[in-house]
Amino acid sequence: MSAVTSILTPIRLDYTYTAGRATQRFLLGMAEGRILGQRCPQCTKVYVPPRGACPQCGVPTTDEVEVSGKGTVTTFCIVRIPSDVLSVPPPFTCAHVLLDGADLPFFALIQECEFDAVRMGMRVEAVWAPPAELAPTFESIRYFRPLDEPDAAYETYKEHL
Numbered sequence: 001m002s003a004v005t006s007i008l009t010p011i012r013l014d015y016t017y018t019a020g021r022a023t024q025r026f027l028l029g030m031a032e033g034r035i036l037g038q039r040c041p042q043c044t045k046v047y048v049p050p051r052g053a054c055p056q057c058g059v060p061t062t063d064e065v066e067v068s069g070k071g072t073v074t075t076f077c078i079v080r081i082p083s084d085v086l087s088v089p090p091p092f093t094c095a096h097v098l099l100d101g102a103d104l105p106f107f108a109l110i111q112e113c114e115f116d117a118v119r120m121g122m123r124v125e126a127v128w129a130p131p132a133e134l135a136p137t138f139e140s141i142r143y144f145r146p147l148d149e150p151d152a153a154y155e156t157y158k159e160h161l
């Protein structure tokens with residue numbers, strides 16, 4: 001008889017996430033149609049959404065900064081399977097967008113263009129929910145759409161991939 005060294009057991013965990021002070025400020029900004037980040041007092045990087053501390057310097061990020069709804073696609077992927085949380089039918093494109101004034105890419109859905117037209121360096125802007133539907137949630141930004149601007153040079157975002 002051999003020893004049992006492991007077993008396979010299906011498991012499910014449900015989490016209730018507490019926003020904390022920094023993320024709460026960010027979410028309240030979402031309800032006002034504003035994108036709020038925080039700047040590190042040492043390295044001056046702006047984190048959006050803020051986490052309350054700079055992971056590189058280990059100090060609190062107390063300076064609140066409002067950043068632009070415009071930004072640059074740094075990386076992206078084309079999703080070809082249905083999503084449980086996004087209502088758009090596949091295929092669709094998700095991207096990391098480096099918002100102007102921020103130092104951390106922001107996860108975004110790209111719409112109002114062909115899914116395979118999205119590219120690194122593409123300039124995009126946030127499309128907000130109607131004012132009556134703004135709420136303290138990421139969904140206040142419905143998606144990002146292309147801007148009629150030349151693509152950003154690789155050198156301007158290569159440190160943020």
Ligand SMILES: [Zn+2]
Pocket residue numbers: 040041042043044045054055056057058
């Ligand atoms: Zn820092």
